[in-house]
Amino acid sequence: MSFLNPSALIALAAVSIPILIHLLNLRKIKKVEFSTLMFLKEIQKSKMRRIKLKQLLLLLFRIMAIIFLVLSFSKPVYEGYAGNNANSSKSAALIFMDDSFSMNARDNNGLYFAKAVESVKNILDIHKESSEIYFIPFSKIGLKNNNFLKNSTEEVLNELKDLKISYKYTSMPVILDLAGEICASSKNDMKEIYIISDFQKSNFNIAQPEKIEFENPRSLNAKTYLLNIGSREVNNLSLDSFKVKTDLPEKDKDIKVNININNFSQYNVSNKTVNLIIENEFVSSKVTDAGSYSRNELEFKFKSKKSGNIHGYFELVQNVFSEDELIQDNKYYFNIFIPEKFNVLLIEENLSQVSFLETAINSANDLLSDSVKSKIEMFVISRDKTVDENIFKNDVVFISDKKSFTDYEGEMLKKYISEGGGVFIFPGKNADINSYNNLLTGKLNSLRLESLNSNKEENVNLKFEKIDFEHPVLSGVFRNQSLNITSQKYLVESPVISSYYTLLPGGNVSSLITLNNNKLFIAESKLSKGKVMISSVSAENEFSDFPFKTIFLPIIIRSIYYLGNSFGFQSEYVIGKNNLVVVQGVRNISSLVLPDKKVAGLNTAATFSESDENIIYLPYSEITSVPGEYSLQDSAGMSFSFPLNYNSNESNTLKMSEEETTKYFEKSGVKDLKYIQNPDELTKVVTETRTGFGLWKYMLIGALIFLLAEIFLSKYLEKS
Structure with a gap:
């Protein structure tokens, strides 16, 4: 504690006045002898002791009243962390300003963003030009080669003029890490951190702020001010979590897409319209209700008129401002890629004749050409006998009736699949089982190929039994799409099988079609980014009439879409x-x-x-x-x-309370902390915290209390 007017302390000499008066008023009690009433002396002595005690207490009140009155005029001050150097020492000020779109809300004090800008200007007024000023809008964090240290306050003011609401989200741990780096590099003894934000709970990345614990708390050697902007929680609706529900999107066919609408408010809302726009054209809309703090999933359907990049967006219509105060999260963009062509490689032992695979793929090209009355070659076919580096030029590789694989071919296939390629293998009657297993089990971590089953009498009763109707290759191929197990009640186009290989699945293998003897007909396994499909029968007619069945063509074509890995969406x-x-x-x-x-x-x-x-x-x-x-x-x-x-x-506008916020920062290692609820009190709070605050009011109140006590005690003594 120090005094702004120490010369007034000379008046403390006035304390001697009541002491002198007290001494002068002391008199010896006149003795009166009562020979017969000696006990009155004892009564008199006891009474005089009480009177003396009250007089001493009265003296103490008068002394304390004078002392507190003198101290009040001497203007005592409780020194802050800056002490006497507040106006002379250089300081470093780190100003973090939240410019995310949640700051586009408003309350009785106006727009949050405008209030934050005003607060930055007030901070600049507090600091001298000689101070180090770091101005750090949230949207600038993460930008390459960004210099937060400003040469002057004028530079900060110019940047404030150009600053606009941003779409960037910034978490509080990122801010604290950056603050720690800057404080560690600054050579100034006095450092101040200002965080101006609406302090959304989502900024803290925690579900329960009161239970947060940090393994390695930060140690910020700086005075930290948390300036809360906004006195209320904002009502907001938003869109997110786009999904494509159609497994294999195709041109001119229905594509199902989903979007979520979120209600971040305590009130239920109704009749909210969400529009679907494809290629800048309105397609459809949905009207929905949303309960308080709820999430609803909406499904839309559209047909794409073209292949390639299909871009679109969902738009939430803002029809009642009080229910949806932020519009920045009312549009959600997406993109779907439908391939315009596939490069398909056929690896076959016999290149002299046309295979059933080539015939099926060419038929698909012809069907597509007839539908649009122009020549379309969506599937570009190339053929080869061996596996080499040319496979990397293709989207899908079919291997049919190949006898064996060299170690080099196995390595090429492994690399191709690992990098996202797709392979469909049809083993023939001359397949070298050991060579196939070296590839499938040894390199591709897939299934094992067992002996060839050629008992026609036993195989004549084989039919499809278990079918994964939800698999992208098979969805829509069979009539009983709602089932996953076939029966005599439903028609399934099973081929007549004379021979087949037993496929022994491993942990990485899933079944697409299983026969009624519980043996795999078509299976799939995955390796890194790519996929492998294996059939238990040949793609030719030597094992079955599978190539003649109507399901053969759609399975081959849809497997190209699936294995080609060329269609996709990313939101x-x-x-x-x-x-x-x-x-x-x-x-x-x-x-x-x-x-x-x-x-x-x-x-x-x-x-x-x-x-x-x-x-x-x-x-x-x-x-x-x-x-x-x-x-x-x-x-x-x-x-x-x-x-x-x-x-x-x-989009989540729920706010942290003052208690939750301060507890979070304290547990994160920020000990010297000041939470400012009202932005208008910023200058006052910072100044008092820096230089200290005056105690004269409290001294004056103390003097008045002792004076009142003295008056009360004096009246009491007079009456007694």
Whole structure:
């Protein structure tokens, strides 16, 4: 404690006045002798002791009243952490400002974002030009080569003018880590951290803030101010969690897609409209209700008029502002890629004659051409006898009646499948079982091929029994789609089987079709990014009449879609993250087309992954900071589109309480903490915390209390 007016302490000499008066008033009691009433002396002595005690107490009250009155005029101050150096020493100020779209809400004090900007200006007024000023909007965290240290307050003010609401979500641990790095590098003794935010619970990445525990708490050697913006929880509706429900999306066929609508408020809402837009054309809409703090899944259906990149978005209509105060999360973009063609490689021992596989695939091309009355070659076929590096130029590989595999061929197939390729194997009658097992079990971690069963009398009764109708290859092929086990009551086109190989499944194998003797007919296994399908019969007619059945063609064609790994959708590319974009159909990418159709160079936006040429590393940058459709273009004029969306965590507007927030920061290692509920009190709180606060009011109150006590005791003594 120090005094702003220490000269007033001289007046403490006035304490001697009541002491002198007390001494002068002391008199010896006049003795009166009562020979017959000696006990009165004892009564008199006892009474005088009580009177003296009250007089001493009265003296104490007068002394304390004078002392507190003098101290009040001397202006005592409780020193803050800056002490006497508050106006002379240099300091470092770290200003973290929340500019996410949840700050677009408002309360009685106005727009959250505007209040945050005003608070930054107030902080700048507190600091001198000689101070180190770090201005860190949440949206700038994660940007490459971003300098948060500003040369002057004027530079911060200019940046504030250009700052707008962003779509980036930032977690509080990221902010604390960055604050720790800056504080560790700053050489100033006095460091202050300001975090200006609405403090959503979603920013803290925890379900129960009061139970949070940190294994390695941070140690921030700085005074931390938490400035709460917003006095209420905002009502908000949002869209997220896009899904494609159709297993194999195809052109001119129904594609089912789902989207979730979330209600982040304590009130139920009704008649909310969600629109589906495909290729900038309205397709359909759904009207739904949403209960308080609930999530509803909506299903839409549309037909694509083209192959390739199909882009679209869902839009939640804001019809009542009070029920949906934030519009930044009312659009959710998505992209579906339907391949325009497949490169199919047939590995066959006999290339002199046309196989059933080639006939089936060519028939599919003819059917597609007839449907649009123009020549379409969706499936481009090439043939070979051996497996070599050429398989990497193809989307799908069919291996039919191949006798054996060399070690080199096995390694090529393993690499091809591991990198995302698809292979369908049809063993023939001359198959070398040991060679097949070296490939299937040894390299592909798949099933084992056992002996060839050629007992026609036993095999004549074989039929399909268990069918995985939900598998993408088989869904829609059979009539009894709602079942997974066939019976005589339902018609299933089972082939007549004379011979088949016994397939022994391992833990990595799933059955597509099982015969009524519990043996596998078609099975599948996966290896890293790719898939392998194996048939127990040949693709020719030497084992069965499977190639003549009507199910043969759809199974072959749908397996191309499935194994080709070329169709796909991706909705989880999020603004603010470093995304790995899986590209299809483009090579030598040269530029990135933004949602506003501006073109950015690839060097400034993305780079190829070192491990996979089909993956683009897309870091967070200013040109990828808004949601929408982005397109990668290559030197040949080909393009691939993908969506970027907001982080759905930002849509949850539930706020942390003051107790929860301070407890979180304290447990994370931030000990010197001040929570400011009202932004208008920022300057006052910071100044008092820095320099200390005056105690003269409390001293004056103390003086008045002792004066009142003195008056009361004096009156009492007079009466007695």
